[in-house]
Amino acid sequence: MEFKISKELIEQIENLIHENQSHELEQLLHDVHFADIAEIMNELEEDNAIYIFNLLDSEKTAEILLELDEEVREKILRNLSAKEIAEELDELDTDDAADIIAELPQSKKAEVISELEDVEHAKDIVDLLRYDENTAGGIMAKELVKVNENWNVLTCVKEMRQQAENVTRVHSIYVVDDEDRLKGRLSLKDLLTTSTKTPISQVYIKKVDYVKVDTKDVEVARIMQKYDLEAIPVVDELGRLVGRVTIDDIIDVIKDEADKDYQLAAGISQDVEADDSVLELTKARLPWLVLALLGGFVSVHVLGLFEPAMEGHRNLFFFTPLIAAMAGNVGVQSSAIVVQGLANNSLTGSLWNRLLKEFSLSLLNGSLLSLILILGSHFLLGFELMIGITVSIALLTVIIFASLIGTFIPIILDKYGVDPALATGPFITTSNDILGILIYFTIAKAILGF
Structure with a gap:
Protein backbone atom coordinates (compact mmCIF):
# COMPACT_ATOMS: atom_id res chain seq x y z
CA MET A 1 0.00 0.00 0.00
CA GLU A 2 1.35 3.42 -0.96
CA PHE A 3 2.46 5.63 1.92
CA LYS A 4 0.40 8.79 2.34
CA ILE A 5 1.40 11.86 4.32
CA SER A 6 -1.40 13.30 6.44
CA LYS A 7 -1.69 16.55 8.34
CA GLU A 8 -2.05 14.53 11.54
CA LEU A 9 1.23 12.68 10.90
CA ILE A 10 3.14 15.91 10.29
CA GLU A 11 1.71 17.41 13.49
CA GLN A 12 2.61 14.27 15.43
CA ILE A 13 6.22 14.39 14.17
CA GLU A 14 6.51 18.12 14.91
CA ASN A 15 5.24 17.55 18.47
CA LEU A 16 7.73 14.73 19.07
CA ILE A 17 10.56 16.96 17.83
CA HIS A 18 9.37 19.88 19.94
CA GLU A 19 9.26 17.65 23.05
CA ASN A 20 12.62 16.08 22.11
CA GLN A 21 11.11 12.59 22.12
CA SER A 22 13.91 11.10 20.00
CA HIS A 23 13.26 7.46 20.86
CA GLU A 24 9.53 7.67 20.08
CA LEU A 25 10.24 9.48 16.80
CA GLU A 26 12.82 6.88 15.82
CA GLN A 27 10.31 4.10 16.52
CA LEU A 28 7.68 5.89 14.46
CA LEU A 29 9.99 6.16 11.45
CA HIS A 30 11.67 2.78 11.88
CA ASP A 31 9.68 0.90 9.23
CA VAL A 32 9.04 3.89 6.97
CA HIS A 33 10.77 3.74 3.57
CA PHE A 34 13.57 6.26 3.06
CA ALA A 35 11.70 7.86 0.11
CA ASP A 36 8.69 8.44 2.37
CA ILE A 37 10.90 9.92 5.10
CA ALA A 38 12.34 12.29 2.50
CA GLU A 39 8.80 13.30 1.54
CA ILE A 40 8.05 14.02 5.20
CA MET A 41 11.23 16.07 5.57
CA ASN A 42 10.30 18.11 2.49
CA GLU A 43 7.13 19.18 4.32
CA LEU A 44 8.89 20.18 7.55
CA GLU A 45 10.67 23.37 8.51
CA GLU A 46 14.44 23.33 8.08
CA ASP A 47 15.31 22.79 11.77
CA ASN A 48 12.87 19.89 12.07
CA ALA A 49 14.15 18.25 8.89
CA ILE A 50 17.73 18.49 10.18
CA TYR A 51 16.61 17.01 13.52
CA ILE A 52 15.24 13.91 11.77
CA PHE A 53 18.33 13.62 9.58
CA ASN A 54 20.66 13.69 12.60
CA LEU A 55 18.48 11.15 14.40
CA LEU A 56 18.75 8.35 11.81
CA ASP A 57 21.75 6.21 10.94
CA SER A 58 23.88 7.01 7.88
CA GLU A 59 22.80 3.89 5.99
CA LYS A 60 19.28 5.33 5.83
CA THR A 61 20.09 9.03 5.65
CA ALA A 62 22.36 8.47 2.65
CA GLU A 63 19.38 7.17 0.66
CA ILE A 64 17.16 9.94 2.05
CA LEU A 65 19.57 12.57 0.69
CA LEU A 66 18.93 11.35 -2.85
CA GLU A 67 15.16 11.68 -2.52
CA LEU A 68 15.02 15.13 -0.92
CA ASP A 69 14.03 18.22 -2.85
CA GLU A 70 17.18 19.98 -4.05
CA GLU A 71 16.54 23.01 -1.83
CA VAL A 72 16.08 20.89 1.32
CA ARG A 73 19.14 18.77 0.50
CA GLU A 74 21.24 21.90 0.05
CA LYS A 75 20.22 23.17 3.50
CA ILE A 76 21.06 19.86 5.17
CA LEU A 77 24.43 19.54 3.44
CA ARG A 78 25.24 23.09 4.50
CA ASN A 79 24.92 21.99 8.12
CA LEU A 80 27.20 18.96 7.73
CA SER A 81 30.97 18.92 7.92
CA ALA A 82 33.05 17.51 5.06
CA LYS A 83 33.68 14.37 7.11
CA GLU A 84 29.97 13.89 7.82
CA ILE A 85 29.10 14.28 4.14
CA ALA A 86 31.83 11.78 3.25
CA GLU A 87 30.31 9.28 5.70
CA GLU A 88 26.99 9.59 3.88
CA LEU A 89 28.62 9.18 0.47
CA ASP A 90 30.47 6.03 1.57
CA GLU A 91 27.05 4.37 1.80
CA LEU A 92 26.02 5.28 -1.75
CA ASP A 93 26.78 3.92 -5.20
CA THR A 94 29.34 5.95 -7.10
CA ASP A 95 26.83 7.59 -9.47
CA ASP A 96 24.62 8.81 -6.64
CA ALA A 97 27.62 10.00 -4.62
CA ALA A 98 28.96 11.89 -7.64
CA ASP A 99 25.59 13.60 -8.14
CA ILE A 100 25.62 14.91 -4.57
CA ILE A 101 29.24 16.07 -4.74
CA ALA A 102 28.47 17.91 -7.97
CA GLU A 103 25.93 20.03 -6.06
CA LEU A 104 28.47 21.12 -3.41
CA PRO A 105 30.34 24.44 -3.58
CA GLN A 106 33.65 24.13 -5.40
CA SER A 107 35.62 24.83 -2.23
CA LYS A 108 34.00 21.90 -0.41
CA LYS A 109 34.19 19.24 -3.13
CA ALA A 110 37.87 18.43 -2.74
CA GLU A 111 37.56 18.49 1.05
CA VAL A 112 34.72 15.94 1.00
CA ILE A 113 36.51 13.66 -1.47
CA SER A 114 39.63 13.67 0.72
CA GLU A 115 37.53 12.48 3.68
CA LEU A 116 36.18 9.40 1.87
CA GLU A 117 37.50 6.27 3.61
CA ASP A 118 37.36 3.91 0.62
CA VAL A 119 40.13 5.04 -1.74
CA GLU A 120 38.75 3.06 -4.69
CA HIS A 121 35.30 4.51 -4.08
CA ALA A 122 36.77 8.02 -4.06
CA LYS A 123 38.72 7.33 -7.23
CA ASP A 124 35.59 6.12 -9.03
CA ILE A 125 33.63 9.18 -7.93
CA VAL A 126 36.33 11.55 -9.18
CA ASP A 127 36.36 9.67 -12.47
CA LEU A 128 32.59 10.13 -12.86
CA LEU A 129 32.78 13.86 -12.12
CA ARG A 130 34.82 14.49 -15.26
CA TYR A 131 31.94 13.46 -17.55
CA ASP A 132 29.19 15.77 -18.73
CA GLU A 133 26.12 15.20 -16.55
CA ASN A 134 23.90 14.71 -19.62
CA THR A 135 25.90 11.79 -21.02
CA ALA A 136 26.12 8.07 -20.30
CA GLY A 137 29.37 8.75 -18.42
CA GLY A 138 27.60 11.31 -16.26
CA ILE A 139 24.79 8.98 -15.16
CA MET A 140 26.57 5.62 -15.05
CA ALA A 141 27.65 3.75 -11.91
CA LYS A 142 31.01 2.07 -11.53
CA GLU A 143 29.61 -0.86 -9.56
CA LEU A 144 29.15 -3.93 -11.77
CA ILE A 247 16.88 1.60 -15.24
CA ASP A 248 16.43 3.80 -12.14
CA ASP A 249 18.82 6.38 -13.61
CA ILE A 250 17.01 6.27 -16.95
CA ILE A 251 13.64 6.87 -15.32
CA ASP A 252 15.09 10.09 -13.88
CA VAL A 253 16.35 11.10 -17.34
CA ILE A 254 12.96 10.43 -18.95
CA LYS A 255 11.16 12.40 -16.22
CA ASP A 256 13.54 15.36 -16.48
CA GLU A 257 13.27 15.42 -20.27
CA ALA A 258 9.47 15.23 -20.13
CA ASP A 259 9.34 18.06 -17.58
CA LYS A 260 11.64 20.20 -19.73
CA ASP A 261 9.62 19.58 -22.91
CA TYR A 262 6.36 20.29 -21.08
CA GLN A 263 7.72 23.59 -19.77
CA LEU A 264 9.05 24.56 -23.19
CA ALA A 265 5.66 23.81 -24.71
CA ALA A 266 4.06 26.01 -22.05
CA GLY A 267 6.47 28.85 -22.79
CA ILE A 268 8.84 28.45 -19.83
CA SER A 269 12.47 28.92 -20.84
CA GLN A 270 14.24 27.18 -17.95
CA ASP A 271 13.67 24.40 -15.43
CA VAL A 272 11.58 25.70 -12.52
CA GLU A 273 9.22 24.33 -9.91
CA ALA A 274 6.10 25.74 -8.28
CA ASP A 275 7.95 26.39 -5.01
CA ASP A 276 10.74 28.45 -6.64
CA SER A 277 11.06 32.14 -5.82
CA VAL A 278 9.06 34.81 -7.64
CA LEU A 279 12.26 36.10 -9.27
CA GLU A 280 13.21 32.65 -10.63
CA LEU A 281 9.69 32.04 -11.94
CA THR A 282 9.65 35.49 -13.56
CA LYS A 283 13.00 34.86 -15.30
CA ALA A 284 11.64 31.58 -16.67
CA ARG A 285 8.30 32.92 -17.89
CA LEU A 286 8.98 36.50 -18.95
CA PRO A 287 11.01 35.88 -22.17
CA TRP A 288 8.17 34.02 -23.88
CA LEU A 289 5.57 36.48 -22.60
CA VAL A 290 7.62 39.29 -24.13
CA LEU A 291 7.71 37.32 -27.39
CA ALA A 292 3.93 36.91 -27.26
CA LEU A 293 3.54 40.65 -26.61
CA LEU A 294 5.75 41.50 -29.58
CA GLY A 295 3.71 39.09 -31.66
CA GLY A 296 0.61 40.92 -30.52
CA PHE A 297 2.10 44.21 -31.73
CA VAL A 298 2.78 42.64 -35.13
CA SER A 299 -0.82 41.33 -35.26
CA VAL A 300 -2.13 44.83 -34.51
CA HIS A 301 0.09 46.22 -37.27
CA VAL A 302 -1.21 43.61 -39.73
CA LEU A 303 -4.79 44.51 -38.84
CA GLY A 304 -3.95 48.18 -39.41
CA LEU A 305 -2.93 47.39 -42.99
CA PHE A 306 -6.50 46.32 -43.70
CA GLU A 307 -8.22 49.27 -42.05
CA PRO A 308 -10.30 50.05 -45.21
CA ALA A 309 -12.18 46.80 -44.56
CA MET A 310 -13.67 48.42 -41.46
CA GLU A 311 -15.73 50.74 -43.64
CA GLY A 312 -17.54 48.28 -45.88
CA HIS A 313 -17.03 44.87 -44.29
CA ARG A 314 -17.00 45.27 -40.53
CA ASN A 315 -18.40 41.76 -40.07
CA LEU A 316 -14.98 40.36 -41.12
CA PHE A 317 -13.46 41.55 -37.86
CA PHE A 318 -15.84 39.39 -35.81
CA PHE A 319 -14.09 36.32 -37.26
CA THR A 320 -10.53 37.50 -36.52
CA PRO A 321 -10.25 35.71 -33.10
CA LEU A 322 -11.64 32.52 -34.69
CA ILE A 323 -9.05 32.54 -37.50
CA ALA A 324 -6.17 33.30 -35.10
CA ALA A 325 -7.27 30.62 -32.63
CA MET A 326 -7.65 27.96 -35.33
CA ALA A 327 -4.24 28.80 -36.78
CA GLY A 328 -2.60 28.45 -33.37
CA ASN A 329 -4.46 25.26 -32.46
CA VAL A 330 -3.75 23.50 -35.75
CA GLY A 331 -0.08 24.48 -35.61
CA VAL A 332 0.28 23.15 -32.05
CA GLN A 333 -1.48 19.89 -32.95
CA SER A 334 0.79 19.26 -35.94
CA SER A 335 3.99 20.18 -34.11
CA ALA A 336 3.05 18.12 -31.04
CA ILE A 337 2.69 14.97 -33.14
CA VAL A 338 6.01 15.58 -34.90
CA VAL A 339 7.82 16.36 -31.63
CA GLN A 340 6.46 13.16 -30.10
CA GLY A 341 7.64 11.19 -33.13
CA LEU A 342 11.11 12.75 -32.92
CA ALA A 343 11.29 12.01 -29.19
CA ASN A 344 10.53 8.30 -29.51
CA ASN A 345 12.31 7.93 -32.85
CA SER A 346 9.14 6.77 -34.63
CA LEU A 347 9.12 9.50 -37.28
CA THR A 348 9.91 7.80 -40.58
CA GLY A 349 10.04 8.86 -44.22
CA SER A 350 11.33 12.00 -45.90
CA LEU A 351 10.36 15.55 -45.00
CA TRP A 352 8.42 15.92 -48.25
CA ASN A 353 6.38 12.77 -47.58
CA ARG A 354 5.60 14.05 -44.10
CA LEU A 355 4.51 17.45 -45.47
CA LEU A 356 2.39 15.78 -48.17
CA LYS A 357 0.63 13.66 -45.57
CA GLU A 358 0.03 16.71 -43.38
CA PHE A 359 -1.28 18.64 -46.38
CA SER A 360 -3.79 15.88 -47.15
CA LEU A 361 -4.91 15.73 -43.54
CA SER A 362 -5.29 19.49 -43.19
CA LEU A 363 -7.15 19.68 -46.52
CA LEU A 364 -9.70 17.14 -45.29
CA ASN A 365 -10.09 18.67 -41.83
CA GLY A 366 -10.10 22.21 -43.21
CA SER A 367 -12.82 21.39 -45.78
CA LEU A 368 -15.11 19.92 -43.12
CA LEU A 369 -14.53 22.84 -40.75
CA SER A 370 -15.06 25.35 -43.54
CA LEU A 371 -18.37 23.74 -44.46
CA ILE A 372 -19.50 23.94 -40.83
CA LEU A 373 -18.42 27.61 -40.73
CA ILE A 374 -20.41 28.52 -43.86
CA LEU A 375 -23.57 26.93 -42.52
CA GLY A 376 -23.12 28.27 -39.01
CA SER A 377 -22.30 31.84 -40.00
CA HIS A 378 -25.29 32.06 -42.32
CA PHE A 379 -28.05 30.11 -40.55
CA LEU A 380 -27.06 30.58 -36.90
CA LEU A 381 -25.35 34.01 -36.89
CA GLY A 382 -27.23 35.56 -39.80
CA PHE A 383 -24.22 36.79 -41.80
CA GLU A 384 -24.35 37.17 -45.57
CA LEU A 385 -23.52 34.01 -47.48
CA MET A 386 -20.63 35.76 -49.25
CA ILE A 387 -19.06 36.63 -45.91
CA GLY A 388 -19.34 33.00 -44.83
CA ILE A 389 -17.75 31.75 -48.06
CA THR A 390 -14.91 34.27 -47.79
CA VAL A 391 -14.13 33.38 -44.18
CA SER A 392 -14.38 29.64 -44.96
CA ILE A 393 -11.91 29.85 -47.85
CA ALA A 394 -9.55 31.79 -45.61
CA LEU A 395 -9.99 29.25 -42.81
CA LEU A 396 -9.15 26.35 -45.12
CA THR A 397 -6.02 28.14 -46.35
CA VAL A 398 -4.94 29.06 -42.82
CA ILE A 399 -5.37 25.47 -41.59
CA ILE A 400 -3.23 24.12 -44.43
CA PHE A 401 -0.44 26.66 -43.87
CA ALA A 402 -0.52 26.26 -40.06
CA SER A 403 -0.29 22.48 -40.23
CA LEU A 404 2.61 22.60 -42.71
CA ILE A 405 4.49 25.10 -40.54
CA GLY A 406 3.75 23.04 -37.43
CA THR A 407 5.26 20.03 -39.16
CA PHE A 408 8.20 21.75 -40.82
CA ILE A 409 9.57 23.82 -37.92
CA PRO A 410 10.19 21.05 -35.32
CA ILE A 411 11.88 18.85 -37.94
CA ILE A 412 14.20 21.70 -38.94
CA LEU A 413 14.91 22.60 -35.29
CA ASP A 414 15.81 18.99 -34.57
CA LYS A 415 18.07 18.86 -37.63
CA TYR A 416 20.08 21.82 -36.33
CA GLY A 417 20.31 20.56 -32.75
CA VAL A 418 17.61 22.76 -31.20
CA ASP A 419 15.05 21.11 -28.91
CA PRO A 420 11.98 20.60 -31.17
CA ALA A 421 9.68 20.95 -28.12
CA LEU A 422 10.26 24.67 -28.62
CA ALA A 423 7.93 24.44 -31.62
CA THR A 424 4.93 23.36 -29.52
CA GLY A 425 4.94 26.48 -27.37
CA PRO A 426 4.20 30.20 -27.77
CA PHE A 427 6.66 30.41 -30.69
CA ILE A 428 4.49 28.35 -33.03
CA THR A 429 1.25 29.76 -31.64
CA THR A 430 2.30 33.40 -32.03
CA SER A 431 3.75 32.95 -35.52
CA ASN A 432 0.65 31.12 -36.74
CA ASP A 433 -1.63 33.78 -35.23
CA ILE A 434 0.13 36.47 -37.24
CA LEU A 435 0.23 34.38 -40.41
CA GLY A 436 -3.43 33.44 -39.98
CA ILE A 437 -4.58 37.05 -39.74
CA LEU A 438 -2.44 38.06 -42.74
CA ILE A 439 -3.80 35.22 -44.89
CA TYR A 440 -7.37 35.89 -43.75
CA PHE A 441 -7.48 39.55 -44.74
CA THR A 442 -5.45 39.01 -47.90
CA ILE A 443 -8.02 36.46 -49.16
CA ALA A 444 -10.90 38.63 -47.95
CA LYS A 445 -9.49 41.60 -49.86
CA ALA A 446 -9.06 39.51 -53.02
CA ILE A 447 -12.66 38.22 -52.89
CA LEU A 448 -14.55 41.24 -51.54
CA GLY A 449 -12.35 43.90 -53.10
CA PHE A 450 -11.80 46.54 -50.39
Missing part, protein backbone atom coordinates in the same frame (compact mmCIF):
# COMPACT_ATOMS: atom_id res chain seq x y z
CA VAL A 145 30.11 -7.60 -12.07
CA LYS A 146 32.59 -8.56 -14.78
CA VAL A 147 34.56 -11.71 -15.60
CA ASN A 148 37.52 -12.42 -17.84
CA GLU A 149 36.99 -14.39 -21.03
CA ASN A 150 40.02 -16.56 -20.18
CA TRP A 151 38.63 -17.81 -16.87
CA ASN A 152 36.68 -21.00 -16.39
CA VAL A 153 33.25 -21.22 -14.77
CA LEU A 154 34.58 -22.04 -11.29
CA THR A 155 36.93 -19.04 -11.25
CA CYS A 156 34.09 -16.81 -12.47
CA VAL A 157 31.79 -17.89 -9.66
CA LYS A 158 34.46 -17.14 -7.04
CA GLU A 159 35.20 -13.71 -8.50
CA MET A 160 31.52 -12.87 -8.89
CA ARG A 161 30.89 -13.57 -5.22
CA GLN A 162 33.55 -11.06 -4.23
CA GLN A 163 32.42 -8.39 -6.70
CA ALA A 164 28.71 -8.78 -5.87
CA GLU A 165 29.35 -7.60 -2.30
CA ASN A 166 29.76 -4.04 -3.62
CA VAL A 167 26.86 -4.17 -6.08
CA THR A 168 23.35 -3.37 -4.88
CA ARG A 169 21.66 -5.27 -7.71
CA VAL A 170 23.24 -7.57 -10.29
CA HIS A 171 21.43 -7.05 -13.60
CA SER A 172 24.07 -8.56 -15.89
CA ILE A 173 27.45 -10.25 -15.86
CA TYR A 174 29.82 -8.69 -18.38
CA VAL A 175 32.74 -10.42 -20.07
CA VAL A 176 35.99 -8.54 -20.78
CA ASP A 177 39.42 -9.39 -22.15
CA ASP A 178 42.80 -8.82 -20.47
CA GLU A 179 42.64 -5.11 -21.47
CA ASP A 180 39.17 -4.71 -19.91
CA ARG A 181 37.58 -4.35 -23.34
CA LEU A 182 33.93 -5.42 -23.39
CA LYS A 183 33.50 -8.74 -25.22
CA GLY A 184 29.96 -9.83 -24.31
CA ARG A 185 27.70 -10.90 -21.49
CA LEU A 186 27.20 -14.03 -19.49
CA SER A 187 23.88 -15.77 -18.89
CA LEU A 188 23.37 -16.84 -15.29
CA LYS A 189 21.47 -19.89 -16.53
CA ASP A 190 24.41 -20.96 -18.71
CA LEU A 191 26.77 -20.40 -15.81
CA LEU A 192 24.74 -22.65 -13.49
CA THR A 193 24.21 -25.42 -16.04
CA THR A 194 27.78 -25.63 -17.36
CA SER A 195 30.69 -27.68 -16.02
CA THR A 196 32.91 -25.73 -13.62
CA LYS A 197 35.95 -26.48 -15.81
CA THR A 198 34.42 -25.03 -18.98
CA PRO A 199 36.18 -21.87 -20.27
CA ILE A 200 33.98 -18.80 -20.25
CA SER A 201 35.02 -18.12 -23.85
CA GLN A 202 32.84 -21.10 -24.86
CA VAL A 203 29.82 -19.95 -22.90
CA TYR A 204 29.39 -16.18 -23.05
CA ILE A 205 27.08 -14.35 -25.47
CA LYS A 206 29.09 -12.19 -27.84
CA LYS A 207 26.21 -9.90 -28.85
CA VAL A 208 25.71 -7.19 -26.25
CA ASP A 209 24.12 -3.74 -26.46
CA TYR A 210 26.31 -0.96 -25.10
CA VAL A 211 26.77 2.81 -25.18
CA LYS A 212 29.84 5.04 -25.10
CA VAL A 213 30.69 7.46 -22.30
CA ASP A 214 29.81 10.46 -24.47
CA THR A 215 26.44 9.11 -25.65
CA LYS A 216 23.68 11.57 -24.70
CA ASP A 217 21.51 10.42 -21.81
CA VAL A 218 18.31 10.76 -23.88
CA GLU A 219 19.82 8.45 -26.50
CA VAL A 220 20.71 5.94 -23.76
CA ALA A 221 17.09 6.10 -22.60
CA ARG A 222 15.86 5.50 -26.14
CA ILE A 223 18.10 2.44 -26.60
CA MET A 224 17.12 0.93 -23.25
CA GLN A 225 13.44 1.52 -23.98
CA LYS A 226 13.70 0.04 -27.47
CA TYR A 227 15.44 -3.16 -26.33
CA ASP A 228 13.66 -3.38 -22.95
CA LEU A 229 16.91 -3.31 -20.94
CA GLU A 230 17.23 -3.03 -17.17
CA ALA A 231 20.89 -2.05 -17.49
CA ILE A 232 23.35 -1.26 -20.27
CA PRO A 233 27.18 -1.31 -20.15
CA VAL A 234 29.20 1.82 -20.88
CA VAL A 235 32.55 1.73 -22.67
CA ASP A 236 35.23 4.39 -23.14
CA GLU A 237 36.95 5.51 -26.34
CA LEU A 238 39.04 2.31 -26.41
CA GLY A 239 36.08 0.00 -25.88
CA ARG A 240 36.97 -0.70 -22.24
CA LEU A 241 34.13 -1.40 -19.83
CA VAL A 242 33.95 1.54 -17.42
CA GLY A 243 30.45 1.35 -15.92
CA ARG A 244 26.79 0.63 -16.43
CA VAL A 245 23.57 2.64 -16.60
CA THR A 246 20.60 1.15 -14.74
